[in-house]
Amino acid sequence: MRSDGVTIRRAVVEDGPQLAVIDHEAWSWAGDVMPRPAKDGEYFNERRAPEQILVAESDGLVVGYIRQVPPTPLDSNQHIRQIQGFAVLPTARGCGIGALLLDAAVEAARADGIRRVTLRVLGWNVHARRLYDRAGFSVDGVLPGEFHLDGEYVDDVLMGLSLLDRD
Structure with a gap:
């Protein structure tokens, strides 16, 4: 699979069953703090x-x-959008789909007049952190040992992207 045949669109109710499958298949302690759905x-x-x-x-x-x-x-922080869910089927990873989705989300936020996009990522999730770095996100802060997952204490990394800094 290549990202050039991928369409990014708004979800519809009928996507629900496939989104549940994606959450189940993409789940791992590397990126999730909740039990497997x-x-x-x-x-x-x-x-x-x-x-x-x-x-x-x-x-x-x-x-x-x-x-x-x-x-x-x-009302005081409606100018911010926070990414609270992001997953790609394991069989579709490595094809640029995550980058396409992230770019589309940033552009949708910009089109809505949003000033900043934020997210939280586990410190040990190096693949996701690299993706966010490449997209221009920077670390705003770290909550050391915020989660105890799979027998380890893991940092919660807060990242953000100002939409005012980009053209």
Whole structure:
């Protein structure tokens, strides 16, 4: 699979079952703090809605997604979008799909007048951190040993990208 045959689009309710499969298949302690989700679980709920999500589709199959939302319901930080969900099927990794999704999310935020995009990533998730670095995100702070996962204490790395700094 190559990223040149991938379409990025807004999610629809019908994508829910495939998004649940992606969450199940892509899960690992390298990037997740919650237990592995069920393959046949409900993806959309009162906290996760299709309009928050961009999906990557290849040959009619959703192979990845990125979700961004305001970090809180407060009016005072509605100018921020936080990435709170990002996964690519393991069989589709290494093809540039993650970069396409991240770029699309940043451009969607910019089009909505958002000033900054933030995210949290586990310190030991070097692949994701490299992707964010290449996209222009920088480390805003580190919460040392914030999570105890798979027998180890892991840092929570806070990263951000100012949309005012880019053309």
